[in-house]
Amino acid sequence: MKLYNTMSGKEENFAQKTGPVRMYVCGITPYSACHLGHAMSAITFDVLRRYLEFSGFEVIHVQNFTDIDDKIIDRALKNQKGYREIVEPLINEYLYDMDSLNVKRAHIYPLASEAIPKMIQVIQKLIDKESAYYSNGDVYFKVASHKYYGALSRRSLSNMIAGARVKISVDKTHPMDFALWKAAKPGEPFWDSPWGPGRPGWHIECTALCLSHLGEKIDIHGGGQDLVFPHHENEIAQSEAYTGKRPFSRFWLHNGLLNLGTDKMSKSIGNLIGVSEAIDKFGADELRLYFLSSHYRSPLSYSEELITPMKRALERLRNCLRIESPAIGQELDITEFEDRFTEAMNEDLNTPKAVASLFDLVHAINRGKEAGKAIGEAQSRLRILGEVLGFTFREVRNEMIPSLESLKQFSSQINTLLKSEGHLELSIWFDANTPMDDHNRIIDNLLLVRSDLRKLKSFDMADKIRVQLGEIGINLEDTPNKTSWRFST
Ligand SMILES: [Zn+2]
Structure with missing residues (x-):
């Protein structure tokens, strides 16, 4: 190194x-x-x-x-x-x-x-x-x-x-x-x-x-x-x-x-952007990606126009980690991308090149999935390499992400509907198990409710959940074993 x-x-x-x-x-x-x-x-x-x-x-x-x-x-x-x-x-x-x-x-x-x-x-x-x-x-x-x-x-x-x-x-x-x-x-x-x-x-x-x-x-x-x-x-x-x-x-x-x-940017000049202000506006992973897209020894100019596209880039990474891997199929070989990542980092922490290798890996995983290859191992390697750069892959505030308020409203509508349609047990379970301050848990639990509705052959209601989630920016993908979700981009 x-x-x-x-x-x-x-x-x-x-x-x-x-x-x-x-x-x-x-x-x-x-x-x-x-x-x-x-x-x-x-x-x-x-x-x-x-x-x-x-x-x-x-x-x-x-x-x-x-x-x-x-x-x-x-x-x-x-x-x-x-x-x-x-x-x-x-x-x-x-x-x-x-x-x-x-x-x-x-x-x-x-x-x-x-x-x-x-x-x-x-x-x-x-x-x-x-x-x-x-x-x-x-x-x-x-x-x-x-x-x-x-x-x-x-x-x-x-x-x-x-x-x-x-x-x-x-x-x-x-x-x-x-x-x-x-x-x-x-x-x-x-x-x-x-x-x-x-x-x-x-x-x-x-x-x-x-x-x-x-x-x-x-x-x-x-x-x-x-x-x-x-x-x-x-x-x-x-x-x-x-x-x-x-x-x-x-x-x-x-x-x-x-x-x-x-x-x-310095206190004595007074041209400062606060850290929490920027995290609220762009997200922590997004800021990190912006900094790492330039080599650490180069000066960097702060520009909102340059940070904004990082949201979409991060979403590509997050979505790739969410794809369901086919249960059978040959495992996708990603050695080339791992080698490129470590070579880049060994060159005085060349993070722009390391980041580029991660996005090429995302592309390869997406193509591998289309070709029917098993991608689970590749996804976990992608996560590990991303974590070396300090990414959390946590969902963050983003205008493409529905507000917690709209999700809460949506959940209560669904709950009312469950009761009126006679699915009292599901309604009680959802109420008891869904913390209303956690995007991921709300969505995951809605998917579980939907899966039970399908098992109970309430296809109309299950479909309603899919369509309405789509309307607030959450797309579902059904596979034989599981339903996964992603924010629409
Ligand atoms: Zn010192």
């Missing part, structure tokens, strides 16, 4: 000799609701993890929450709240949104605020090693002390100074030196330290959390491309200076960013 390593600028073979793959992904700063840019990054690393696991690796996935940050402190001060009151509901909302997107939860979600003692220990050792220095209540990392500073972002210190408007600070010996510890300002949360009351800088957090949860050398470090510099460059410098070991991470993976128009 090849993965593009930002450090080398090349695709490299990913192998793991012993033990689990230790993967650290930079998480969010919870100061406002998460948006689709976060969802895209989370889905990228979710697919990486799912594919590693599918390929036989064990993965330990750690993702932090930056719960100490200038913006959080600002919001807390403005709203006269403690910083925890700001971050806790937002962390819960993030986890809820990611669950809705079927993103596997990380094994550990550490908080920056929980790792202050570790950060203090790391900073103290960096001072002892003369990689950091105290200045006026702050502590700075000495970038010139790290021989490889700039290797990840391919910049030299002299270019960085020329290219950036660097504020010259009297407290720093070099303009690119960055804060490991900041002296407390009035009204801010603070922690005691050997350098006086204060709080950690952002970068040191991820070093301390990696060291605490994954060890001195990790296998994969991930994040958005906007984190390459300075965040990840600084993380490498601190971590390697502290441990004396290189490389801190064997692989550095970065996802491209989501744009709205020509701008990156």
